[in-house]
Amino acid sequence: MSAKYSFYTLLLTGLFGWGCTGTSSNSPELVAVDQISYNFHIRPILSDKCFACHGPDANKREAGLRLDTETGAFEALKENPGKFALVAGDPNASEVYHRITSEDPSEQMPPPESNLKLLDSEIELIKKWIEQGAAYEPHWAFVKPEKKQIPEASDWARNEIDHFTWKKMKEKGLEPNPEAEDYELIKRASLDLTGLPPSPEILERYQGFEEENTYEDLLNNLLSEQSFGEKLAILWLDISRYSDSYGYQDDNIRTQWPYRDWLIHAFNNNLPYDQFITWQLAGDLLPNPTKETILATAFNRNHKYTEEGGVIDEEYRIEYVLDKTNTFSTGVLGITMECAQCHDHKYDPFSQKEYFELFAFFNNSREKGFEGDVSVSQPAKTPILWVEQEDLGGILDFINHPDTTKLSISVMGELDEQEARTTYILDRGVYDAPTDPVNPSTPASILEFSDNLPKNRLGLAQWATNKDNPLTARVFVNLIWQEIFGTGIVKSAGDFGMQGDLPSHPELLDWLAVDFMENGWDIKRLLKQILSSATYRQSAQITDRHLKTDPENVYLARAPRLRLPAENIQDLVLASSGLLVQKVGGPSVKPYQPDGIWEAATSGRGELAKYEQDTGESLYRRGIYNFIKLTVPPPKAIIFDASNRDRCEVGRGRTNTPLQALVMLNDPMVLEAARVLSSELNDKHSDAEAAIEEAFKRILCRPMKASEASLISDYFEDQLERFESEPETIEPTLAVGEYPLREEDxxxxxxxxxxxxxxxYNLEETITKI
Structure with a gap:
């Protein structure tokens, strides 16, 4: 086989070998269990198969039977007072067991027309649970986390995390992988903490982790880099639905990017998470608010806004408040509170009344539903924070504002007490169908809202960050775990409710949540704790045992193999080529994009009717700064599973499509980066093998193997021969991108x-964290 075709075989294996994350059912593990747990064995079955008709939603409840509460399950049946749904210790006297084992379609539960059916193993679990007393438990996520005793572990463990993961591995008959090679750990940690590949100099410095250049020193240095904040901010920009336009049909420009600058600044300065949440929810309501704390409240204002004439002001104002409520409940609390907007939640203990009590905290903002159509440029909507030049030299010095004009940002502002709105439960959630009035409050099943707290967003923030709140710390720790391992300890990171996934390591999740709070809600400490663990430091090699016993790596007997987020793929290409402009913050940029995409999906009005590509250094910024038009998000990012930012998202998928290979083979940025790096290495090395070796190390962040060096060298010679014999193809090949092409190149x-x-650049390993 020729060098040309053998190398393409290697390349195509990389291109189409990208794996997608699998999915798993929320059903409990159906194995032999001595002691049945309601939370971990029974409740998931009832939630999937029974709660839609016998759960929290009173309007949809059948036969007056409620199975989601102990009281409802054990009381006499309304339609047959001599019988009971559950009789502790006696399955045969329990109507539930009778119905789920009946073959009579008129009695069978779930009813045949529901298309739901219990597995035999699920029926056996329910039977055994009833025999053991049918004990109910509060939903695990609504119980305050506690630190359980740390399990014993082998000498393999490096910190407390490993004791919990080791225990699960042993239960499943797994052994941890050996530690990864030093260059693998350097690349992995660098990508996780900064989103950038390590330079050859960094790889050489930390090779072997000897003397003062230890692994801990590497982590400390990475955590101190400005690029740390840029990497972690991507997660929160998805949660806060950040974009550079308003959405809807006209989709005009807005200037929320100073909020992104604040976000990066907050992470780099390690603002404690409880303060981080408080400022964003209610920085304007603090006793002595500053322009920085007010700027943080832009978090609430990142949702879509309409600039279309003829709309109803109140309809859209309500829509904006709904969005704030849902973003808080999903991103901070990890619950699907939005399901209770139109009716009581079908699965979780949240009533429609409680939904609008939560809604009431956001209902007194001074914002309007409609401030004018697209014909009047409004880069920010009322209430507005104005940033003056003197602010940039003072408290807002982290904002990278390139000119002397004032900046305007949409932020929060509260109505005076005499102006305050009354909040009503809205029939079916419709803006013009108010029913009963409600006061600001929170779901009692999570944590009662104390009378000592102010009934405004500041009180809500204090409730959310109260150490007795069972969700806030758990949810954030889980998000960070998901960032590192690809899947959270709770896989459904935005749903800790009854339909969400059970935690794979519940004791570890609770231990980390409590430890996080006990140590000042310190985000950098949490990340260092995870990256210091032996669990994290394992090799990503996959064995047949792994694939057979734990194909999704739930029990972490190996490091995960994860394709990089869309933004960091761009970052890796630009950084390794030397093109990356590492300027922090500032307005969004418009890099290369296929022609005509905006024009095909716009009303033709406003500043964003046509895509005007930037030039110069703006083409070489990090992916976090790419301009996001809500109606037409950046196509390359979307192809690589980025959020389209039109709503709060707490996790991204990782798909595998031919379009991804098409991008990596044809994107002007990739081709331009390759051309620029080629020119640099040819200037630096007279020897082609040395140039190839450095390119390999800069891109894949490891030394080449001999077999790889031979294969790539042969491919180079093949291409060299082609261009020497076809000189007319040289310039068209090189003339890509706007970076100057020198005549001598x-x-x-x-x-x-x-x-x-x-x-x-197109190898799987290049854009995969292993």
Whole structure:
């Protein structure tokens, strides 16, 4: 086989070998269990198969039977007072057991027309649970976390995390992988903490982790980099639904980017998470608010706004308050509170009344539903924070504002007491159907709202960050775990309710949540704690035992293999090529994008009717700064599963599609980066093998193996021969992108090395964290 085709075989294996994250059922593990747990064995079955008709939603409850509460399950049946749904210790006297084992369609539960059916193993679990007394438990996520005794572990463990993961591995008959190679750990930690690949100099410095250049020193240095805040901010920008336009049909420009600058600043300065949440929810209501704390409240204002004439002001104002409520409940509390907007929640203990009590905290903002149509440019909506030049030299010095004009940002502002609105339960959630008035409050099943707290957003923030709140710390720790391992300890990161996934390591989740709070809600400490663990430091090698026993790596007997987020793929290409402009913050940029995409999906009005590509250094910024138009998000990012930012999202998928390979092979940014790196390496090295070796190390962040060096060298020679024999193809190949092409670079060697580098960028390993 020729060098050309053998290398393409390697390349295509990389291109189409990207794995997608699998999914798992929320059903409990149906194995032999001595002691049945309601939370971990029974409740998931009832939630999936029974609660829609016999759960919290009173309007949809059948036969007056409620199975989600102990009282409802044990009281006499309304339609047959001599019988009981459950009789502790006696399955045969329990109507539930009778109905789920009946073959009579008129009695069978779930009813045949529901298309739901219990497995035999699920029926056996319910039977055994009834025999053991049918004990109910509060939903695990609504119980205050506590630190359980740390399990024993082998000498393999490096910190407390490993004791919990080791216990689960042993229960499943698994052994942890050996530790990863030093270059693998350097790359992995660098990508996790900064989103950037380590340079060859960093790889050389920390090789072997000897003397003062320890692994801990590496983590400390990465956590101190400005790029740390840029990496972690991507998670929160998804949660806060950040974008650079208003959405809806006209989708005009808005200037919320100073909020992004604040977010990066907050993470880099390690603002404690309880303060981080408080400022964003209610920074304007603090006793002595500053422009920084007020700026943080832009978190609440990142939702879509209409600029279309003829709309009803109150309809859209209500829509905006709903969005704030849902973003808080999903992003901070990890619950699906929005399901109770139109009726009582079907699965979780949240009533429609409680939904609008939560809604009431956000209902007194001074914002309007409609402030004018697209014909009047409004980069911010009332209430507005104005940023003056003097602010940029003072409390807001982290804002990267390139000119001397004032900045306007949409933030929060509260109505005076005499102006305050009355909040009503809205019939079916419709804006013009008010029913009963309600006061601000929170779901009692999570934590009662204390009378000592102010009934405004500041009180809500204090309730959310109260150490007795069972959700806030758990949810954030789980999000960070998801960022590192690809899947949270609770897989359904935005749903800790009854339909959400059970935690794979419940004791570990609770231990981390309590430890996080006990240590000042310190985000950098939490990340260092996770990255210091032996669990994190394992090799990502996959064995047949792994695939057979734990194909989704739930029990963490190996490090995960994860494709990088969309933004960090761009970052890796630009950084390894030397093109990356590492300027922090500032307005969003418009890099290369296919022609005509905006024009095909716009009303033709407003500043964003046509895509105007930037030039110069704006083309080489990190992916976090790419301009996001809500109606037409950046196509390359969407192809690589980025959030489209039109609503709060707490996790991204990882798909595997041919379009991804198409992007990596044809994107002007990738081709331009390859061309620029080729020119640089040809200037630096007279020897082609040395140039290839450095390119490999900069892109894949490890030394080449001998077999790889031979294969790639042969491919280079093949391409060199092609360009020498077809000199007319050299300039068209190199003339891509706006970075200046020097006359002396238009030669066969530069073009051949460029093709090698493009191929390296397209290997699976390049854009995979392993």
């Amino acid at each position: 238009i030669n066969p060697r530069t073009a051949a090395l460029m093709q090698v580098i493009v191929s390296l």
